[in-house]
Amino acid sequence: MAMATHSPEIWNRPPVATPPPAKGLRLMLRVIWALLLLDITSRYGRYAVGVVWALVEPTLLILFIAFMFSFVRVHSGIDLIPFLLCGIALVLMFRTTAARVIGGRKAIRGLLGLVQVQVIDGLIAYALAEGPKWVLVSFIINFVAILLGLSYWPDDGMTCLLVLLGVVVMGFAWGVTMGALIAIFPLMETPNTIFNRMWFYTSGTFYSIDAVPEPLRTYMLYNPLLHYVEMARAGFGGTELPEGISPGYAIFTTMFLLAWGLVLERNARNIRRRA
Numbered sequence: 001m002a003m004a005t006h007s008p009e010i011w012n013r014p015p016v017a018t019p020p021p022a023k024g025l026r027l028m029l030r031v032i033w034a035l036l037l038l039d040i041t042s043r044y045g046r047y048a049v050g051v052v053w054a055l056v057e058p059t060l061l062i063l064f065i066a067f068m069f070s071f072v073r074v075h076s077g078i079d080l081i082p083f084l085l086c087g088i089a090l091v092l093m094f095r096t097t098a099a100r101v102i103g104g105r106k107a108i109r110g111l112l113g114l115v116q117v118q119v120i121d122g123l124i125a126y127a128l129a130e131g132p133k134w135v136l137v138s139f140i141i142n143f144v145a146i147l148l149g150l151s152y153w154p155d156d157g158m159t160c161l162l163v164l165l166g167v168v169v170m171g172f173a174w175g176v177t178m179g180a181l182i183a184i185f186p187l188m189e190t191p192n193t194i195f196n197r198m199w200f201y202t203s204g205t206f207y208s209i210d211a212v213p214e215p216l217r218t219y220m221l222y223n224p225l226l227h228y229v230e231m232a233r234a235g236f237g238g239t240e241l242p243e244g245i246s247p248g249y250a251i252f253t254t255m256f257l258l259a260w261g262l263v264l265e266r267n268a269r270n271i272r273r274r275a
Helices: 021-044 048-069 080-107 119-147 157-184 186-201 216-220 224-237 247-274
Strands: none
Touching: 021 119, 048 080, 048 119, 080 119, 080 157, 080 186, 080 224, 119 157, 119 247, 157 186, 157 224, 157 247, 224 247
């Protein structure tokens, strides 16, 4: 399959001597922090209003969807706002994190002339720019809903936080995987769009898996994002996990996808260079 011919020369730069592990880790963390600050500044500007709007926009979106769904009976064991919050916020967190990481491969190219900067540093920084934003959005929405008497504090807050972490890692893993595949095979952008639709429709965003009949239910349980959504709802409301929902499956799938993505990312430039 023919490869794109406009690959920048920085992909072919000579390898850099590997520093000792401890020093290399400190250098990597400093680079990630610098890239994170650069990304936040470039996206939201130097004024607080940019950061505020980044939180307000998704908050208004979720509240609007919740308002529309207030006229519809939702099959669940918890109230409407927590039910939709655990679904919409997690799915949007996954999608935006993955999209930022995929697009980050192009955004980081201009900085690869610096010896200290590696592609993976930028991808981690872009993922970190999305995760905390959605944690704050979820907190703001739930806090407002509590003041209005429409929600309550999570019954198991630790489970909810761990689910948020798992979704961020899975979004990062999916972004690294698809970004590397798109770098090798540019035509993979179309399948990536299809996959994103499938993630969304089978994640239980607006419905509970308990309401899905067989055999569709069995097929949907292969989606690890669905497991995270149902785990968040169970942790929020203090309810039992629905039948078929497995925290172990979600974690294993996330770690497998992350390992596979890192292997692809490590070899993407070598594959592209030899093509």
